[in-house]
Amino acid sequence: MKDVYNSMSLDSVAAALCKVLGIDPPRSAAEANPILSNIGSAKKLVMYNPDAVGLEVFQKYTALFAPVLAKTTLALPLSCVMPSVTPVCFGTMYTGVQPEVHGIRRYERPVITVDSLYDAAIRAGLRCAIVSEPDCSLADIFLGRDMDYYRVEGGLDAINAKGLELIDKYDVLTLYNGNFDSTMHKNGPDAPASVEALRRNVETFARVWEACPEGTLVGFAPDHGCHLIDGECGSHGLDMPSDINIVHFYGIK
Numbered sequence: 001m002k003d004v005y006n007s008m009s010l011d012s013v014a015a016a017l018c019k020v021l022g023i024d025p026p027r028s029a030a031e032a033n034p035i036l037s038n039i040g041s042a043k044k045l046v047m048y049n050p051d052a053v054g055l056e057v058f059q060k061y062t063a064l065f066a067p068v069l070a071k072t073t074l075a076l077p078l079s080c081v082m083p084s085v086t087p088v089c090f091g092t093m094y095t096g097v098q099p100e101v102h103g104i105r106r107y108e109r110p111v112i113t114v115d116s117l118y119d120a121a122i123r124a125g126l127r128c129a130i131v132s133e134p135d136c137s138l139a140d141i142f143l144g145r146d147m148d149y150y151r152v153e154g155g156l157d158a159i160n161a162k163g164l165e166l167i168d169k170y171d172v173l174t175l176y177n178g179n180f181d182s183t184m185h186k187n188g189p190d191a192p193a194s195v196e197a198l199r200r201n202v203e204t205f206a207r208v209w210e211a212c213p214e215g216t217l218v219g220f221a222p223d224h225g226c227h228l229i230d231g232e233c234g235s236h237g238l239d240m241p242s243d244i245n246i247v248h249f250y251g252i253k
């Protein structure tokens with residue numbers, strides 16, 4: 001059977017998020033995703049970015065996603081971009097342009113100079129921040145903006161506690177979690193440790209949702225998927241459905 005890829009691209013997200021916020025899109029962004037654009041209007045955005053949680057992970061562990069499904073109103077199947085690795089995909093998610101335009105074509109972390117959702121939000125007077133572990137390509141590629149970067153030591157709980165604490169302080173907040181990705185690389189996507197990492201991602205999203213004030217657009221927004229390789233390890237980066245197909249969940253609280 002021919003491989004099936006999601007028909008909507010990750011590049012349609014950035015302009016749609018801006019539309020929901022009522023601000024101009026990033027300057028070169030692809031057309032706003034029509035379904036996400038129509039979710040309503042919000043005054044604040046919190047993006048929860050769990051790394052490598054692809055559509056196939058959702059298909060296999062759907063029951064684990066119950067809290068995400070119960071809170072959000074929109075499940076948005078998307079194709080990420082090639083190569084399906086972290087900085088390339090987050091580059092596209094937050095600029096709305098393809099890799100050949102934002103300039104990251106492989107696993108490297110230059111600062112993206114193309115206009116991004118953060119730049120668009122800052123121009124509109126919104127306060128932006130990224131909360132992550134200290135070593136985070138998503139934070140690296142969007143350095144240099146008039147926004148705050150929290151690189152939190154002390155592991156996942158400390159990162160997420162900081163993220164929850166900062167929700168009230170910012171209008172656009174990105175909270176990055178790389179726990180599923182790192183566990184999956186070591187043990188494979190279906191190892192008990194990876195499923196546990198996924199469970200923690202879902203639990204964190206639920207806590208983020210609870211902490212958001214009314215009128216917040218909240219997203220559960222992975223960058224790419226993953227697949228099992230030899231030696232019971234996991235990987236991603238290829239042009240195959242398990243790596244390319246993702247699903248985002250959005251809701252306005």
Ligand SMILES: [Zn+2]
Pocket residue numbers: 051052085086087181223224
């Ligand atoms: Zn990633």
